[in-house]
Amino acid sequence: MDKQNEKINSVHGGDIYSDGIFKGYELLDFSSNINPIGISNSFKENILEGIKNAELYPDIHYRELKANLIHYLNKAYITKENIVLGNGAAEIIDLVISCFKSITIAVPSFAEYEIDAKKWGCEVKFSTRSDTMELVYDDILNKFKTTDAVIIGNPNNPDGSLIDKEKFMPIIKYAEETGKTIIIDEAFIEFAYSGANSYISELKEYKCIFIIRALTKFFGMPGIRFGYGISKDNALISEIIRKQNPWNINCFAELAVKYVLRDEGYINKSREWIKEEINYLPKALEKISFIQKVYPTNCNFILCKLKNFNGSRLYNLCLEKGIVIRKASNFRGLDDNFVRFAIKDRDKNNKLVEALKDIEEAL
Ligand SMILES: Cc1ncc(COP(=O)(O)O)c(C=O)c1O
Missing domain, CATH: 3.90.1150.10 (Aspartate Aminotransferase, domain 1)
Incomplete structure (x- = not known):
């Protein structure tokens, strides 16, 4: 090998x-x-529309796709400027991490956080969960004080735990005051069926939060390769978009967003x-x-x-x-x-x- x-x-x-x-x-x-x-029937039934669209370049600004995402997220304060689209959540994780010189990673966690950080020469600090897999909030805050960003899964891979919103609040307040960034990987959030578990609502008030999501897990489409980042930090969103290739989302991913997110x-x-x-x-x-x-x-x-x-x-x-x-x-x-x-x-x-x-x- x-x-x-x-x-x-x-x-x-x-x-x-x-x-x-x-x-x-x-x-x-x-x-x-x-x-x-x-894969949902709503995707399969409309596959011919994707085949027809394959004859064209996608809209380089992905306006319809972003409108469909905004409809799904159902939050009046989220606009197209707050969204960046990726070839899976993995592309967004990689590019958002590339924007920082140092990062705190709560571990154990999805291995790509560390791999991407090291690839970009980003200094890494680790905050290890307790034996019961709880985040050690004080430790995260301490390490965050000497790094530019923090990344945490919500729910976290490999243990499936959620962030305790109350205990995490001082970390959010610190980030907001200092202009630092909290990256929350919500690739699995739709399985944690109460909407209150997501940090989407906190985006309204806190520019420091950057959320990553995907169609991969809950919508059962790892082969479609579609993920997205959402944040009110438009400068960070723009920085990521500048690093991307044009037309990074193909027409079948566009089709998936159009149909599966509305498939109640x-x-x-x-x-x-x-x-x-x-x-x-x-x-x-x-x-x-x-x-x-x-x-x-x-x-x-x-x-x-x-x-x-x-x-x-x-x-x-x-x-x-x-x-x-x-x-x-x-x-x-x-x-x-x-x-x-x-x-x-x-x-x-x-x-x-x-x-x-x-x-x-x-x-
Ligand atoms: C926590 C987490 N985030 C992101 C990803 C990557 O998702 P995608 O396939 O959409 O790139 C994975 C894949 O296993 C994951 O476990």
């Missing part, structure tokens, strides 16, 4: 291409966190599914004797700490049963005692639980 592929494999989920697809068999993928309902049937069905399964799978995992701790989650994945067992061994045993799980040892702050499971539909969740029970019995 060349160095580039080694790097990609070492920081992201299970490699379903190497372990399954390229070998010609299907795997149950519990390593990536995508809505199992799949899909949204409601997805919310009902996550509500059911978030109450089911963690409880089933708690009954497995080699799982020491199931961290409470607010979205579609579950971090677990293993007891007298390591994640690499569990990964291999699950793979033998056709299931890919996420080893979590490569998240900064975690080790090989941790694994992460995606939440799927009931049938697949049961297959995972059965496989874990079989492994337990064979111990």
Whole structure:
């Protein structure tokens, strides 16, 4: 494997291409966190419109797309000037980080924050969560005092926890007073089904907040590659746009934004599914004797700490049963005692639980 592929494999989920697809068999993928309902019918039914649009360059200002996003976000204070569009949330994460000389990263978290910061020569400070995966708010504030920005997942990957809004407020106030930036990655926010969990409402009052979102996870479209950043800091939005290539969003992503964000049937069905399964799978995992701790989650994945067992061994045993799980040892702050499971539909969740029970019995 060349160095580039080694790097990609070492920081992201299970490699379903190497372990399954390229070998010609299907795997149950519990390593990536995508809505199992799949792509909405509203997208599929209108796919011909996308094919027709593929004959044209998209609108370079993406005016209709931004209007559709504003309609979805449903906040009168959000305008087109407050939005930057990306080829997945990953592009926005990369470019927003490139705008700062130093950053505090709350870890464990999505590996790209650190990779991007280092790539841009941005000095990094880490604020490690407690054993219960809670943010250490005082520590974040202290580290933020010597850096330009802070980035936190809400909900956070890999544990699914949300920011405690009350405890976080002094950090927001500090950023607002000093002109610093708080980047909040809400790539999974739609799974945390109460709108109050998002920082969208705080954008009205606080220019220091920059939110990242995507169609990738909740709308089940990782292949479409669509994400966006929202902030009242128009200078920061413009700085990112200046760094982008023109026409970075293709016509199928435009089509997706137009149809799936208005698809209430899909949204409601997805919310009902996550509500059911978030109450089911963690409880089933708690009954497995080699799982020491199931961290409470607010979205579609579950971090677990293993007891007298390591994640690499569990990964291999699950793979033998056709299931890919996420080893979590490569998240900064975690080790090989941790694994992460995606939440799927009931049938697949049961297959995972059965496989874990079989492994337990064979111990
Ligand atoms: C927290 C978080 N943010 C962003 C991303 C990247 O999303 P996208 O595929 O839209 O680039 C991921 C992908 O796993 C993620 O876990």
